[in-house]
Amino acid sequence: MELDPILLARLQFAFTVSFHIIFPTFTIGVAAYLATLEVLWGWTGAERYKRLAAFWTKIFAVSFAMGVVSGIVLSYQFGTNWSRFSATVGNVVGPLIGYEVFTAFFLEATFLSVLLFGGDRVPRWLHVFSGVAVAVGTALSAFWILSANSWMQTPVGYTMQSGVAYPADWFAIVFNPSFPYRLAHMLNASLLTGGFVVLAVGARYLLANRHVEESHTMLRMAILLTAVLAPLQLIIGDQHGLNTLAHQPTKVAAMEAHWDGSRPGDFEIFAWPDEKTESNLFSISIPHGSSLVLTHEWNGLFPGLKDVAPQDRPPVKNVFFGFRIMLAIGFYMIAAALFGALLWWRGRLFETRWYLKIIANTWWVGFVAVIAGWVVTESGRQPWIVQGVMRTADAISPVPAGSILTTLILFVLVYLTVFSFGAYFISRLITRGMVAAEHPEKTPRLATGHPTFES
């Protein structure tokens, strides 16, 4: 069988980037949480903030390390796997990545060291400052890499000369049309992801009657955050969708599995989009639903998949199902956060055990939603690597398929190993709890199932 280097390179990149995105998503959210805790500690001097900050710093450190090492891989894959992409649009995309390294990576590395190893060597203000600096670093990193990604979705501010992109207007490039929406959507998603993990950990401790004071703090802070941001995400997402409709209508058509642009779009609650017959099988839909959301009119029209040739369409199923998974989780988040806020208002948040049990088990929802969302936007851009400028198939490196397959297998093996250990260690940190975060050697083992080291 002839191996297809394009497919292999895409699989490899999809795998490494999906693995990577888990960690920055989480660390952006947790860094913001840590910064808040550090500031509250610096301000009030309350010990529970310090204990919480120390605990979450350990979890942050493990995730951050995995984010760093998997991110370095990506910065080289642009060259190893997508060298023609780099040669063609490097003039434009390169500096955006360069700015990320300069503004974010060194900042993060330095002040994370202060947080982890500073201890008594540094004054309290520097500790607090470091927490804020790390959070700023993670957000700056998101700023630049999302600018680069958004430019690939909505390229502007450049000219093509003999097949190579040259920058014409840097402001237009950095603040390209989809960038503000994508940045807001992703930063908010990171905060929500972190928020639901904090919610879950707080609920888990409370259910086990451990770290009660800290659990209350975690639950209150996370409910406050998610009750505001989860509904906000729906609005940002809607605006992002309208922006996509203006610039990448085919992506939206795939999200809605909308084939015929001459008819109003129904919202498919479930369907099996069939690319051969160009129709949806097993469809359960809300008539005119998509038209209402996208055009705000009952009979509003928007482009369908059939408006472009089959070879210019994205893989519809990825985009369609990715969108539905993201949307379902988004609605779950809104419901969980608002219901939590209602319980809090009624004064029953800490006693409603069935609710705590649910949120203790949905720490993962943000991660799944983020990956699903990235599948929507990245698959939805296909067959282009840079929308309308360069096709993915033309971007690949002159590397034999065997090399790509070999390293793909290695990546899968290495990442799954590292991921398993990382997940195991993080879950053990959570099981051990907060005293453990500061004095691991003094922690009794939890093997007995009787966590008794509350202090």
Next chain:
Amino acid sequence: MDVATLLPLIWAVLIGVAVVFYVILDGFDLGIGMLFPFAKDDAERDRMLSAIAPFWDGNETWLVLGGGGLLVAFPRAYAIIMPAFYLPVMVMLLALVFRGVTFEFRAMAQRKPFWNVVFAAGSTIAGFCQGLILGGLVQGIDIADGAFVGGPFDWATPFGLVCGLGVVAGYGLLGATWLMMKTGGDMARRAATKAKVLLLAVLVFMAAVSIFTPLEFPRISERWFVLPNLYYLSPVPILTALVAFAAWRFIAAQREVAPFLAAVALFLLGYLGLVISTFPYIVPPDLTIWDAAASPSSQTFMLIGTLVLLPFVLGYTALTYWLFRGKVGESAAYH
């Protein structure tokens, strides 16, 4: 000199400096990983890790800056070098993944021997791959129409092997002399013993490369052995010999800081030698820094950012090394 001539030159210097920072900084922490199997016990390994734990992440960021800088300033070189060294680059990255997570994982693990092996293997393989890439670059890359046209194993030559081993020995030397500086007592003495062996190995590899490259590559012998270059360049090997001698004396005398500085000087001289051999080619033997340069607009845009941000980056780096100065005590456990 016009802008289109000057900018690539400035960027070549900047990337050259970033590579120097990377090689020296990550060099000593990779080197300590290579010395892991030769440590006395796990307590000593704990101290070795403590001596580098606050620094490794920042050190490795220079690698991203080197790769990212190449993409920014010389996208055509980046687009040739990365596919040409596809396998060594990928294996290096995977090795760095393993060793990077060890810092966190080993501290939490009950089975330390497993992570000791992972850390040592990851560090050694990463350094070795970097040497292979260096060797492959000096040998030259087959290109046509601005793209790589060679095979996937072009870098696998005896010369590449020598460079790989040379980099491993060099990083080991940096690591051993770093330990002489950051620890004391018996541990520093044991590090000195290793540093001596590694210094001899480094000198052998440097001599091998210095003899082999002019013989094999006429472009390199023309650079060094033509008058009047011979006069200008002769201080390089002479200085190298003097520094090597000084390094030996410093190590033998158990000095604290001087051995590390001498090892750094040795690296700088070796690097200077390679730059002299290859400049102005960024992808020998065909592509110069001017052929591979990004558009002047891109180089200028990034240069402005660099001029503003580089002082901050250097400041952060200095801050970290200043905050975590001093020796690592015997009881120092990783955070």
